[in-house]
Amino acid sequence: xxxxxxxxxxxxxxxxxxxxxxxxxxxxxxxxxxxxxxxxxxxxxxxxxxxxxxxxxxxxxxxxxxxxxxxxxxxxxxxxxxxxxxxxxxxxxxxxxxxxxxxxxxxxxxxxxxxxxxxxxxxxxxxxxxxxxxxxxxxxxxxxxxxxxxxxxxxxxxxxxxxxxxxxxxxxxxxxxxxxxxxxxxxxxxxxxxxxxxxxxxxxxxxxxxxxxxxxxxxxxxxxxxxxxxxx
Numbered sequence: 258x259x260x261x262x263x264x265x266x267x268x269x270x271x272x273x274x275x276x277x278x279x280x281x282x283x284x285x286x287x288x289x290x291x292x293x294x295x296x297x298x299x300x301x302x303x304x305x306x307x308x309x310x311x312x313x314x315x316x317x318x319x320x321x322x323x324x325x326x327x328x329x330x331x332x333x334x335x336x337x338x339x340x341x342x343x344x345x346x347x348x349x350x351x352x353x354x355x356x357x358x359x360x361x362x363x364x365x366x367x368x369x370x371x372x373x374x375x376x377x378x379x380x381x382x383x384x385x386x387x388x389x390x391x392x393x394x395x396x397x398x399x400x401x402x403x404x405x406x407x408x409x410x411x412x413x414x415x416x417x418x419x420x421x422x423x424x425x426x427x428x429x430x431x432x433x434x435x436x437x438x439x440x441x442x443x444x445x446x447x448x449x450x451x452x453x454x455x456x457x458x459x460x461x462x463x464x465x466x467x468x469x470x471x472x473x474x475x476x477x478x479x480x481x482x483x484x485x486x487x488x489x
Contacts, residue, residue, distance in 0.1 A: 258301065260322070263350050267342045268332065273322035274347070276354065277301055279308060282315040284360040284385070284485070285351060287343065289333070289369035291320035297470035298366070303477050312482055317358070319351055323369065330433040333365070333372035334396055335404075340376040344383050362484060364388035366473050371396055374448070377415065378405050378455060386414040386456075386484045390473045391423060394444035395437045402448045405455050414458045414487040416480040419445035422467040441468065458487065 260273040275291055294300040300320070307313045321343075323329045332339040348361060363384045365373035370392030377387050378401075394402060423441035430437060442463075449461045460483055466472040 289365035366390035
C-alpha cells in the first residue's frame with residue numbers, strides 16, 4: 258500500500274493515510290498510529306487473513322499517520338482538534354476516495370488508544386464502536402475516566418485491553434515529558450469500569466504480557482471479530 262496525504266487545517270502540516278479497501282464494504286475501520294499498526298503489529302496481514310478466512314465481513318481499513326513523536330503527544334491526549342480532524346477531514350476524505358459507508362469504527366494503541374476512547378465518547382453518533390489497546394488512561398491524572406463519569410450510556414461495542422505486566426509508574430515519557438503517575442494496568446481497569454456505564458457493550462481483555470506490539474497483534478483478530486459482530 259502506498260500512502261496518500263491529507264492536508265489539514267486544524268493540525269500542523271499534513272497526515273499520511275494508507276487505505277486497505279474491501280469490495281462491497283458497508284463499514285470502515287480507522288486505525289490511528291498507522292506506523293505502529295503497519296510496521297510493528299502487522300495489521301495489514303492480520304486483516305487480509307481474516308477477510309480471506311471469512312472471519313470478518315467486508316471492511317475497508319484506513320491507517321492514519323501519527324506524523325512524529327511530538328505530534329503523537331499533542332494529538333492523542335484527548336484533543337478536540339484531533340477528534341474534529343477525524344470527523345471533518347479524514348472521514349470526508351475517505352468517502353471521496355472510497356464512497357460512503359454505513360458505519361465507522363475507530364482503533365488505537367497506547368496514546369492513540371486514549372485518543373480513540375476520547376473520540377468515541379465525545380462523538381458517539383459518528384462511530385459505532387472501536388478498539389483501545391493498552392490505552393494511556395493515566396494521562397493527566399486519569400482525566401478521561403473522570404470526564405466521562407456523567408455521560409449517558411450509548412450503543413456500541415468497545416474492546417479495551419491491557420497487559421498484566423504494564424506496571425510502570427512514576428515516569429516521564431519523551432519527547433514532551435508526559436508524566437505517568439500510575440500504572441497502565443490500574444488506570445485502564447478504572448477506565449473500563451467507567452466505560453461500562455457509557456457503552457452498551459464493553460469487552461475488557463487483560464492479556465499476559467506488557468506494553469508490547471506482539472501482544473496487540475495476538476489479540477487483534479479476536480478484537481476485530483467481536484467488535485464488528487455487533488452489526489452483522
